[in-house]
Amino acid sequence: MHVNTGSFMTLYAWYSWPNVVLCFFGGFLLDRVFGIRLGTIIFSLFVLAGQCVFAVGAQLNLFWLMEAGRFVFGIGGESLAVAQNTYAVTWFRGKELNMVFGLQLSFSRVGSTVNMNVMSPVYQWISGYVGEGYLTLGYALWVGAGTCVLSLLCGLLLGYYDKRAARILKRDAGKTGEVIRITDVKDFPATFWLITVICVAYYVAVFPFIGLGLVFFEEKFDLDPTSANAVNSLVYIISAGASPVLGFLVDRTGKNVFWVILAILVTLACHMMLAFTFWNPYIAMSIMGVSYSLLACALWPIVAFIIPENQLGTAYGFMQSIQNLGLAVISIVAGSIVDQKGYLLLEVFFLAWLCLALIAGVVLYLVDAVRGGALNMSTWERDAQEEAEEKAKAEQDERVRFKPRSAFALRNRFYSRIGAKLPDHFDIHTSSFFRRGVTQ
Numbered sequence: 106m107h108v109n110t111g112s113f114m115t116l117y118a119w120y121s122w123p124n125v126v127l128c129f130f131g132g133f134l135l136d137r138v139f140g141i142r143l144g145t146i147i148f149s150l151f152v153l154a155g156q157c158v159f160a161v162g163a164q165l166n167l168f169w170l171m172e173a174g175r176f177v178f179g180i181g182g183e184s185l186a187v188a189q190n191t192y193a194v195t196w197f198r199g200k201e202l203n204m205v206f207g208l209q210l211s212f213s214r215v216g217s218t219v220n221m222n223v224m225s226p227v228y229q230w231i232s233g234y235v236g237e238g239y240l241t242l243g244y245a246l247w248v249g250a251g252t253c254v255l256s257l258l259c260g261l262l263l264g265y266y267d268k269r270a271a272r273i274l275k276r277d278a279g280k281t282g283e284v285i286r287i288t289d290v291k292d293f294p295a296t297f298w299l300i301t302v303i304c305v306a307y308y309v310a311v312f313p314f315i316g317l318g319l320v321f322f323e324e325k326f327d328l329d330p331t332s333a334n335a336v337n338s339l340v341y342i343i344s345a346g347a348s349p350v351l352g353f354l355v356d357r358t359g360k361n362v363f364w365v366i367l368a369i370l371v372t373l374a375c376h377m378m379l380a381f382t383f384w385n386p387y388i389a390m391s392i393m394g395v396s397y398s399l400l401a402c403a404l405w406p407i408v409a410f411i412i413p414e415n416q417l418g419t420a421y422g423f424m425q426s427i428q429n430l431g432l433a434v435i436s437i438v439a440g441s442i443v444d445q446k447g448y449l450l451l452e453v454f455f456l457a458w459l460c461l462a463l464i465a466g467v468v469l470y471l472v473d474a475v476r477g478g479a480l481n482m483s484t485w486e487r488d489a490q491e492e493a494e495e496k497a498k499a500e501q502d503e504r505v506r507f508k509p510r511s512a513f514a515l516r517n518r519f520y521s522r523i524g525a526k527l528p529d530h531f532d533i534h535t536s537s538f539f540r541r542g543v544t545q
Contacts, residue, residue, distance in 0.1 A: 134418075201356050307372070307459065336390050365469075375390070
């Protein structure tokens with residue numbers, strides 16, 4: 106299509122920049138307007154429509170139409186991830202939530218790996234029949250549209266099962282009916298803001314580094330392009346397998362804040378290895394893949410301990426909006442640092458962000474400790490606390506159930522049982538008020 110590198114990168118920009126705002130509003134719409142079931146379906150339709158427009162733009166050799174398709178795709182893409190997180194908390198809160206977040210990350214990375222390794226052979230196979238060019242690219246992109254159809258079908262099926270579960274478990278009976286406002290974000294506790302700082306400061310030291318890592322490994326460690334690509338993709342490959350296992354570990358032990366701080370420390374050590382030593386980069390990148398998975402499994406579920414369930418979509422949407430803003434800005438800054446100062450200063454830049462994440466993690470630990478340590482409880486401590494709360498609630502219900510009735514209430518109950526009819530002008534509230542006044 107005769108597109109240069111700068112123009113090609115705008116396809117990523119059209120997806121990323123809108124989500125600085127759209128994620129937040131998408132989460133709010135899930136909580137306040139659509140609900141999680143309808144919202145998931147709507148955002149899945151946006152993803153499907155965007156991919157279809159993207160494919161049509163390629164077939165017609167219209168790059169501006171492809172950019173429009175990426176914009177529409179972005180409207181649904183990140184908001185759909187918010188819906189996915191909200192569904193996970195709704196179904197698995199207090200059970201295998203950490204492992205579920207690990208599985209989500211695992212399938213996401215498997216999808217990315219499959220896409221990178223399958224689409225090129227698909228293009229080559231189609232080109233054998235059609236010939237190379239924009240028409241072949243369009244046909245190949247329709248394969249991606251097929252996976253978006255599968256995503257939509259999963260959203261429909263998940264909505265059906267969630268509605269059925271809500272009816273059977275009577276979930277709606279426990280709702281407060283409180284109206285959610287977009288200004289509720291300002292009332293989120295300090296612990297939520299610390300988690301957001303950790304999220305942004307950590308991920309900007311991982312994703313932009315992987316984006317620029319290929320040339321870094323070629324220049325510093327004298328690797329050929331194939332080997333450099335293999336090293337650079339280790340974080341994603343290892344996280345695909347390690348995430349469910351580490352999520353299971355966090356589920357069984359608890360102590361989420363401890364695991365978050367440990368993951369930051371390990372990632373900090375990996376960046377220091379890459380910056381100041383010439384050790385085999387496979388070591389640092391392999392360990393970073395494990396620490397990256399550990400942080401994702403331990404960090405995201407903490408939000409469910411802090412924010413009420415009816416505001417989770419807004420909270421996750423806000424976190425992803427800030428994360429997208431950080432990634433978009435830091436990616437540009439990182440590229441500028443490489444051009445002007447080189448990769449050593451880039452690593453120092455990433456180390457500074459990880460130090461910020463570490464400081465936020467330690468402050469989170471201290472604030473939580475002052476407030477009772479609810480976020481860093483072990484699994485058995487949390488189970489014991491929930492059991493004690495359920496027992497106290499049952500005792501309270503029992504006391505209310507067997508609370509002695511007043512003589513007036515007993516007399517009215519007796520009259521109702523024998524079928525006595527009160528006069529039309531008799532008002533039970535007025536009579537009760539009159540009786541209390543005479544008594545006093």
